[in-house]
Amino acid sequence: MSIKVIGAGFPRTGTTSLKRMLEHLGYVKTYHMKELLVNPDMLGYWLELEKTGTTHWDELYEGYQATVDFPAYPWYKEHMDQYPDAKVILTYRPFEDWYKSVYNTIWQAGPQSLPEKLIMMSKLITNPRLRKVINCIKLVKRNVWGVHFQGRFEDKAFAEKIFNEHIESVKNTVPADRLLVMQISEGWEPLCKFLGHPIPDQDLPHLNKKENFRTMLKGLMKGEMI
Numbered sequence: 001m002s003i004k005v006i007g008a009g010f011p012r013t014g015t016t017s018l019k020r021m022l023e024h025l026g027y028v029k030t031y032h033m034k035e036l037l038v039n040p041d042m043l044g045y046w047l048e049l050e051k052t053g054t055t056h057w058d059e060l061y062e063g064y065q066a067t068v069d070f071p072a073y074p075w076y077k078e079h080m081d082q083y084p085d086a087k088v089i090l091t092y093r094p095f096e097d098w099y100k101s102v103y104n105t106i107w108q109a110g111p112q113s114l115p116e117k118l119i120m121m122s123k124l125i126t127n128p129r130l131r132k133v134i135n136c137i138k139l140v141k142r143n144v145w146g147v148h149f150q151g152r153f154e155d156k157a158f159a160e161k162i163f164n165e166h167i168e169s170v171k172n173t174v175p176a177d178r179l180l181v182m183q184i185s186e187g188w189e190p191l192c193k194f195l196g197h198p199i200p201d202q203d204l205p206h207l208n209k210k211e212n213f214r215t216m217l218k219g220l221m222k223g224e225m226i
Contacts, residue, residue, distance in 0.1 A: 003061055003083045005030075005195070007068030008076040008170045009091030010163070011144070012101045014184030015069035018091055020205040021188070022066045025197045031067035033140070040132035046071045046139060049078065057082050074143050077173060087194065088174045090181045092167055095160050106140070107153065 005027055009015060019030045036042055045060040053075075061067070068089070072079060076088065092098075145153050148166075152158045171181065180194040188199045 003065065003067055003079065003086050005066035006072065006076055006079045006083065006086050006088045007091065008073050008088050010073065010098070010166065011069050011106060012098055013091040013093050015091060017184045017205045018068050018089065021191060024200060024202065025195060027066040029064040031061065031064050031072060032069045033071060036071060036136050037133055040136050043132065043136050043139065049075055050143065053078055070140055070144060074148060088179050090167065090170045090179065091184060092181065093183055095163050098163065099156060099159060
């Protein structure tokens, strides 16, 4: 099975909703950061991609037909080379909305206070699976906050510059006939037209809302797909 759709959009641009939409359209398994947190033993494939620019693609994506969100989006070009027939979807949203959403969720995903950090340390000692999950989260921190935002995410003006540069870079890199640039709020029509599917008679999914984020993350870290 080969990857047919590559997501190039940042996290918190509707990627969870896009995952659900693609799966409804028949892209039966769509890879997302959730997949990695639930299956942290897959981290080795991403570490290999991070280090070398390639990986054991068939093993990584066995059973999958699409990929969105992190960890794939930083390497969307490598994915395009590996899957030359795949189409690329760049999800985006207004910067102010995106920044607020990211700041209030994944930017503060880990333990913040000293008591929370001490509790986490005690859990890490006795929970080998949790240690693997934390290594997955370190991959996010290293590549999203460290590489892409150059350690300056809290500098809002700089973050906006990177945000806009990414959008323009994808537009300039991906051939027009392979690229869809969309906001999830546009609904089914642009996605279905781009992929050649009829529009479903179903409401648009709106998932991974801010108020659900912490509950969802706790479940994922325990290995529960939500």
